[in-house]
Amino acid sequence: MTISVIGASTCDKETYAVAEEVGRLIAERGATLVTGGLGGVMEAACRGAKETGGTTVGILPGTGKADANPFVDIPIITGMSHARNIIVVRSSDGVIAVGGEYGTLSEIAIALKLGKPVVGIKTWENITGIVKADTAVEAVRKVFELLMSS
Amino acid sequence: MTISVIGASTCDKETYAVAEEVGRLIAERGATLVTGGLGGVMEAACRGAKETGGTTVGILPGTGKADANPFVDIPIITGMSHARNIIVVRSSDGVIAVGGEYGTLSEIAIALKLGKPVVGIKTWENITGIVKADTAVEAVRKVFELLMSS
């Protein structure tokens, strides 16, 4: 099972803490974590996953692995800028959005287009199809429930 | 100047008529029309542009030009599925969304991420950054105003 955590490349401490817990809980369930490999929410989730020995994949927009946050085990170098967002989503069975701006919205939209479960914490409102969660625990529980029932 | 019209590949008659008028008005202003090259809103806009002798580019997701609607002058074959959405947006100076579902939302999100003007007719609500329009005339007027002032 592979879960992606999506969100902005810079974020406040509270959002960072939530994303870190999401990453940890994903790894505890034995799933591989996929992110866009950069900072902010992506880094937090990778850091969390590594705390419990999980595997982290970072699908990077640029042309080298120097952009990867230090908690990425497997850097995938696309050189394709925002088009890598689609690879992040395609490569995961379910998606958890933590906060996030327009880039995150593009990933949410593609995930919903592809029929993948999307759980969101403090992310875009009023998008039909996003399952809302208030905490990391709730988000991870819900994404796995959705995957089990699909 | 290049304007893209984005929207679903199937649509009702009313939406088709609006998109056709948008395409016509874009061509009348001498701008090149870019779309995703398929049916529905994309076809309607291309049809409208050709009615007044405009140039139409279709950036296709598949691997052949047979998918292009008959009003595409220049088919671009990406073979990259939804990743072509990003090329549609990047290749245009401004974007007009007519209706649209998740694929359209992904294009709106990328356009806003890239700081491009986005005008929407009966499209996603509650997305900060979309400039609303009620008619084709208003949408085309607004996108050109935004481009002139930027």
Add this chain to the structure above:
Amino acid sequence: MTISVIGASTCDKETYAVAEEVGRLIAERGATLVTGGLGGVMEAACRGAKETGGTTVGILPGTGKADANPFVDIPIITGMSHARNIIVVRSSDGVIAVGGEYGTLSEIAIALKLGKPVVGIKTWENITGIVKADTAVEAVRKVFELLMSS
């Protein structure tokens, strides 16, 4: 009919003159010219095509149209670096390589993989499948012959 001319983004005067003539001859036959949109061989071919009123498409690797040579009518902005090579090839019915280095070789390889006619002037030797030509006239004649017979 759409023909791409591929080759390096910098080249000597002789190569430039050959590519320019190739572009001119393609446009004279009424075909659309596709290139990677940058300088050197790409610019020369676009310049040639514009001399006889042809239409030129430039499929650019970067994120803006400022990189396009001045003879590109329709700039396509991919933001995908070398992955745009594949779009150049896919979007054309036949390919003419003029000189060229590794980037050109990657395009030749993809074109042959996709079963498209590839004619080469002073390009990679010893690649099965490339049809050799010594002049612009011969190259353009051969690519159209191959397209007619396929």
Add this chain to the structure above:
Amino acid sequence: MTISVIGASTCDKETYAVAEEVGRLIAERGATLVTGGLGGVMEAACRGAKETGGTTVGILPGTGKADANPFVDIPIITGMSHARNIIVVRSSDGVIAVGGEYGTLSEIAIALKLGKPVVGIKTWENITGIVKADTAVEAVRKVFELLMSS
């Protein structure tokens, strides 16, 4: 360190055995193996790497993970057809080609364009820049020597 093994998706037994040994030797050195994730040479290399507990990444051209060979640990789903070849090459520090046809040639060309070491066993001849090897042992030794000296 990450090494990619590239080659055709179907191959004869002898080529399969060579690719399998290459994969095994890469894993023995502690490097991550990247391939295009399909059958033939890609499968053989992944199988070899798994025999000694290595980690295997498969960067797939299609839209689902069902295409991945059974020895891929981390499937990356691009949905981008041949454009994934570029991601395979970018994501690796060095490349070993085993046999191979036009798709492999496109990957060799991009790797050389990007200045990455390319070692080839029974692959394309007469391409300046490919370092030739006759056996799996020699190929793996050479790619690591090139990486150490660069």
